[in-house]
Amino acid sequence: MSLYIFYISNSLLLLCLIASLMQSSKIINNKIFTRPGVIVLAYVQLISILLSFLILIYLFLISDFNFDLVYFNSHSEKPLIYKFSGVWGNHEGSMLLWILILVLFNFLFALSRRISERFKEITVAIQSIMIFGFVAFLFFLSNPFALNQNNFFDGIGLNPILQDPLLAIHPPVLYVGYVGFSLVFSLAIAGLITKEVDQRWASIVKPWVFSAWAFLTAGIALGSFWAYYELGWGGYWFWDPVENASLMPWIAATALIHCVLILQKRNVMQSWTIILAILTFSLSLVGTFLVRSGILNSVHTFASDPGRGLFILLFIFLILVFSFSLFAYNSEKINKINSMGLVSRGTGIQVNNWLLITILTIVFLGTMYPLATDLLLNKSLTVGPKYYSTTIAPIIILFLFFMFISPRLGWTDTKLYKIIIQLRYLIITSLTITLIISLYFELFNLTEILIIFFSLLLVISSMTASINFNKQNILVRTNLGQNLAHAGFGILMMAVVSNAVYSEERIYNAKVGDNLQLQKYIFSFDKIEQVEESNYNSLKAYFLMKKDGKLIDIFTPEIRFYSNPPTITSEASILHKFFSDIYLVMNVPQDQQSISVRMHIKPFMTILWLGTLMIIMGGIISASIRIGRFDEK
Amino acid sequence: MIKTTKIFLLLFLLLSNALAEDIRAIELFKEVRCLVCQGQTIHESNAELAEDIKKLIREKISQGETDRQIKEYLVEKYGDWILMTPPFNNLTYILWSFPFLILIIGAFAIYRQKRSQA
Amino acid sequence: MKSNYLKFLPLALIILLSIFLFFSLNNDTSKLSSPLVGKKVPEFSLPNLFGQEELTNLDLNTENPILLNVWSSWCIPCRAEHDILMVLSELYKVEIFGLNYKDNSEEAKKFINNLGNPFVKIGSDNSGRTAIDLGVYGVPETYIIANGIIIYKHIGPIHMNEMEEKILPIIRNN
Numbered sequence: 001m002s003l004y005i006f007y008i009s010n011s012l013l014l015l016c017l018i019a020s021l022m023q024s025s026k027i028i029n030n031k032i033f034t035r036p037g038v039i040v041l042a043y044v045q046l047i048s049i050l051l052s053f054l055i056l057i058y059l060f061l062i063s064d065f066n067f068d069l070v071y072f073n074s075h076s077e078k079p080l081i082y083k084f085s086g087v088w089g090n091h092e093g094s095m096l097l098w099i100l101i102l103v104l105f106n107f108l109f110a111l112s113r114r115i116s117e118r119f120k121e122i123t124v125a126i127q128s129i130m131i132f133g134f135v136a137f138l139f140f141l142s143n144p145f146a147l148n149q150n151n152f153f154d155g156i157g158l159n160p161i162l163q164d165p166l167l168a169i170h171p172p173v174l175y176v177g178y179v180g181f182s183l184v185f186s187l188a189i190a191g192l193i194t195k196e197v198d199q200r201w202a203s204i205v206k207p208w209v210f211s212a213w214a215f216l217t218a219g220i221a222l223g224s225f226w227a228y229y230e231l232g233w234g235g236y237w238f239w240d241p242v243e244n245a246s247l248m249p250w251i252a253a254t255a256l257i258h259c260v261l262i263l264q265k266r267n268v269m270q271s272w273t274i275i276l277a278i279l280t281f282s283l284s285l286v287g288t289f290l291v292r293s294g295i296l297n298s299v300h301t302f303a304s305d306p307g308r309g310l311f312i313l314l315f316i317f318l319i320l321v322f323s324f325s326l327f328a329y330n331s332e333k334i335n336k337i338n339s340m341g342l343v344s345r346g347t348g349i350q351v352n353n354w355l356l357i358t359i360l361t362i363v364f365l366g367t368m369y370p371l372a373t374d375l376l377l378n379k380s381l382t383v384g385p386k387y388y389s390t391t392i393a394p395i396i397i398l399f400l401f402f403m404f405i406s407p408r409l410g411w412t413d414t415k416l417y418k419i420i421i422q423l424r425y426l427i428i429t430s431l432t433i434t435l436i437i438s439l440y441f442e443l444f445n446l447t448e449i450l451i452i453f454f455s456l457l458l459v460i461s462s463m464t465a466s467i468n469f470n471k472q473n474i475l476v477r478t479n480l481g482q483n484l485a486h487a488g489f490g491i492l493m494m495a496v497v498s499n500a501v502y503s504e505e506r507i508y509n510a511k512v513g514d515n516l517q518l519q520k521y522i523f524s525f526d527k528i529e530q531v532e533e534s535n536y537n538s539l540k541a542y543f544l545m546k547k548d549g550k551l552i553d554i555f556t557p558e559i560r561f562y563s564n565p566p567t568i569t570s571e572a573s574i575l576h577k578f579f580s581d582i583y584l585v586m587n588v589p590q591d592q593q594s595i596s597v598r599m600h601i602k603p604f605m606t607i608l609w610l611g612t613l614m615i616i617m618g619g620i621i622s623a624s625i626r627i628g629r630f631d632e633k
Numbered sequence: 634m635i636k637t638t639k640i641f642l643l644l645f646l647l648l649s650n651a652l653a654e655d656i657r658a659i660e661l662f663k664e665v666r667c668l669v670c671q672g673q674t675i676h677e678s679n680a681e682l683a684e685d686i687k688k689l690i691r692e693k694i695s696q697g698e699t700d701r702q703i704k705e706y707l708v709e710k711y712g713d714w715i716l717m718t719p720p721f722n723n724l725t726y727i728l729w730s731f732p733f734l735i736l737i738i739g740a741f742a743i744y745r746q747k748r749s750q751a
Numbered sequence: 752m753k754s755n756y757l758k759f760l761p762l763a764l765i766i767l768l769s770i771f772l773f774f775s776l777n778n779d780t781s782k783l784s785s786p787l788v789g790k791k792v793p794e795f796s797l798p799n800l801f802g803q804e805e806l807t808n809l810d811l812n813t814e815n816p817i818l819l820n821v822w823s824s825w826c827i828p829c830r831a832e833h834d835i836l837m838v839l840s841e842l843y844k845v846e847i848f849g850l851n852y853k854d855n856s857e858e859a860k861k862f863i864n865n866l867g868n869p870f871v872k873i874g875s876d877n878s879g880r881t882a883i884d885l886g887v888y889g890v891p892e893t894y895i896i897a898n899g900i901i902i903y904k905h906i907g908p909i910h911m912n913e914m915e916e917k918i919l920p921i922i923r924n925n
Contacts, residue, residue, distance in 0.1 A: 233673070238672065275761060279761075282765075289772070309776050310776060313772055313776065320769075321762065321765065324762040327758065327762075328761075331758050332758075342747045347747065350743055351739075354736075354739035354742075354743065357735065357739065358732055358736045358739065361732055361735045362732045365731055365732070369725075372771065373724060375775055377724070379712065379713065379724060380712060380713070381713050382715070382716060382718075382719065385717070386664075386717060387728070395732075395736070681853070681879075685880075689883060708786070710886040711785075711786070712785070
């Protein structure tokens with residue numbers, strides 16, 4: 001039985017390889033031999049990969065340990081949902097999922113209408129070259145359907161730190177984001193080949209780039225949310241190399257969506273938009289490379305293998321050399337000079353584009369610099385969170401200012417003082433609130449005050465702009481997506497700063513019966529007990545949280561001992577309140593008498609997630625609503 | 634009466650000094666990498682070496698050493714790697730100054746482009 | 752005019768980055784260099800595990816290169832390494848000093864009595880303070896010292912091939 005599955009699934013992969021090869025040959029426009037149509041081939045690509053993915057899910061669900069992948073990553077006693085998510089909790093399976101999303105995007109694009117046939121053919125051909133590359137990589141270097149040579153009774157199991165419902169959905173969401181940019185990349189290359197990077201091109205690209213961006217944002221947010229819960233370090237972002245690897249394409253993509261917008265409205269910045277489209281996708285690939293090649297030290301280390309790293313590197317190299325050579329050859333033919341005026345919305349977006357590039361450079365340097373010093377000078381360095389916060393904070397202040405002012409400017413030259421006068425009430429309100437906040441909460445750091453002030457300005461400005469009445473007092477359609485996302489970003493920044501400033505932390509060595517204090521709360525260490533679950537044993541501590549003698553909540557931080565494979569994880573116990581989270585983690589006991597417990601008060605966490613959610617919603621709305629001069633024609 | 638006040642004052646001074654040392658120690662812990670963990674500070678780690686280094690830092694603080702002296706000692710023994718934030722030196726000047734360079738190049742480029750259009 | 756060159760900039764950057772990543776791929780980041788190599792052994796003085804006379808940095812100030820091995824009875828790789836240390840001291844007549852790291856003296860003595868003693872002298876570092884002074888990450892670690900100066904540091908257990916290819920050539924050449 002397993003042998004049949006082995007042959008069927010591998011043939012399916014081969015089928016997809018052939019279909020992709022035929023699809024990509026359409027990049028050359030000849031009529032010598034006829035080939036099946038774009039849509040037919042797209043169906044073949046999708047169905048072959050979809051079937052092999054379903055087969056892999058089936059193998060995990062029935063725990064068929066005749067297959068290497070199932071043996072190494074699953075266990076018969078694992079709960080069903082983790083058997084399911086175990087499919088992509090490993091390198092090979094996640095690669096297959098990545099390819100599935102790649103062919104899905106390819107398929108959806110092939111079906112889309114109102115696009116010239118030739119342009120569609122080229123885009124799908126470029127996309128199919130990538131599908132070919134990835135399927136070849138999967139088939140030859142990381143085959144998920146490799147048979148297990150020996151007979152084993154049971155599997156090794158999924159790393160328990162990955163056994164979490166959030167992490168079951170985090171990779172698929174993140175991949176939709178990453179892979180979505182592959183289509184944007186293909187569109188950019190098709191635009192370069194046909195030399196048609198114009199307003200029409202921008203409106204074709206817009207829904208794809210916005211949805212990819214929204215998914216990438218959601219994927220990163222889910223990862224951060226998971227780290228907050230599961231790692232038990234009391235933080236949500238650690239500037240870890242793998243986190244940076246996902247943040248870099250996001251920054252480039254954020255610049256890109258704005259460029260696509262101005263391109264659609266004003267027909268300017270063609271080359272820059274193309275560069276950003278290529279950059280965004282290559283950063284997604286570089287991220288994959290960094291994570292899977294094992295050249296980075298990280299808390300999220302994937303199964304790493306230099307051979308795989310070499311393949312991905314070669315692949316990235318070929319794609320990028322091809323696309324940037326094409327760019328160097330054709331860039332002058334796509335550019336159109338179109339003036340925007342010095343003080344205009346376009347300039348604002350340009351400035352913020354550059355600020356984003358600066359932030360991107362910082363993240364890139366911070367991630368790569370230790371590698372470089374190690375390689376070139378044999379000296380190790382650590383680039384920790386403080387490097388990022390000190391260098392990025394001043395840029396964020398400028399960024400928030402331009403985010404606030406740009407949407408208020410017109411597309412042609414505008415008088416700045418007129419705008420300021422127009423917005424005087426808004427500015428005075430924000431200034432007053434910031435003053436009150438900083439005096440009341442004793443906030444005297446200039447950078448922090450400025451970030452709060454400009455965030456506030458941005459939030460109020462975006463919110464008032466989204467509620468707009470015309471002369472007949474009817475609510476007019478405004479750019480809801482933009483305003484929501486911008487307000488969300490302002491809220492996020494305020495939450496990040498206040499969280500950093502007002503977080504409090506206590507570490508205690510506690511015995512049963514101890515009363516520990518954190519601000520105005522008392523935590524009574526009630527008891528500790530052992531709990532047995534189907535796939536782990538755990539040590540659970542009970543803390544009664546009291547305020548003014550009244551019981552408010554019971555905290556149960558846990559340490560879990562998994563046996564398949566043997567791992568210890570620490571589960572935080574968190575109480576969410578609107579203005580702050582209270583967070584308890586315990587560590588592996590050093591001796592019999594006491595446990596070490598860490599308590600955090602994390603203010604504004606709920607608001608931080610709320611801001612993130614608003615950004616994602618804004619992206620989704622912008623992806624689904626088509627507003628623009630070109631569409632309205 | 635005066636005597637008790639004096640005792641209280643002394644006690645308070647001692648306590649506040651201990652508290653200040655404790656705060657300083659924790660701030661330092663957050664600046665020192667746990668050498669045997671992956672990307673954690675010694676503040677977050679319970680590894681044995683991390684605990685030993687924490688103890689050492691507390692001792693050095695109570696001996697009156699400055700934060701800078703303590704960091705210099707750790708760097709001398711383990712290299713720049715042990716500091717979470719890289720110091721500004723001839724190894725890291727590109728790391729610290731490059732972002733500003735990029736910022737200035739951008740400002741210059743945008744300004745020039747606008748002027749040539751005007 | 753200028754943009755003619757500028758449009759090749761991304762291409763150049765990508766090629767540079769790829770070369771860099773290619774070499775990083777083959778670079779072992781797990782190895783850690785010690786800043787103490789080339790420096791004098793810091794001053795220390797530790798109680799002797801077996802005798803009265805303390806182990807101090809002055810003991811290590813010899814003309815011929817010697818080894819300083821950091822070990823513990825609770826450390827499993829140290830057991831594996833012990834055979835190599837025995838070979839080094841008995842066959843190659845290398846002087847080895849031991850630094851017993853955060854150990855129980857009784858356990859440490861039992862360990863030596865069972866497995867043999869390759870050490871000239873063993874100092875007990877119960878608090879682990881001297882080890883931090885020496886920049887130790889964990890056990891086992893081995894320093895090669897000549898004239899009181901650290902010339903090489905090996906992290907982790909020494910394997911047979913490492914003894915032959917690294918440790919012995921350094922000792923012979925100094």
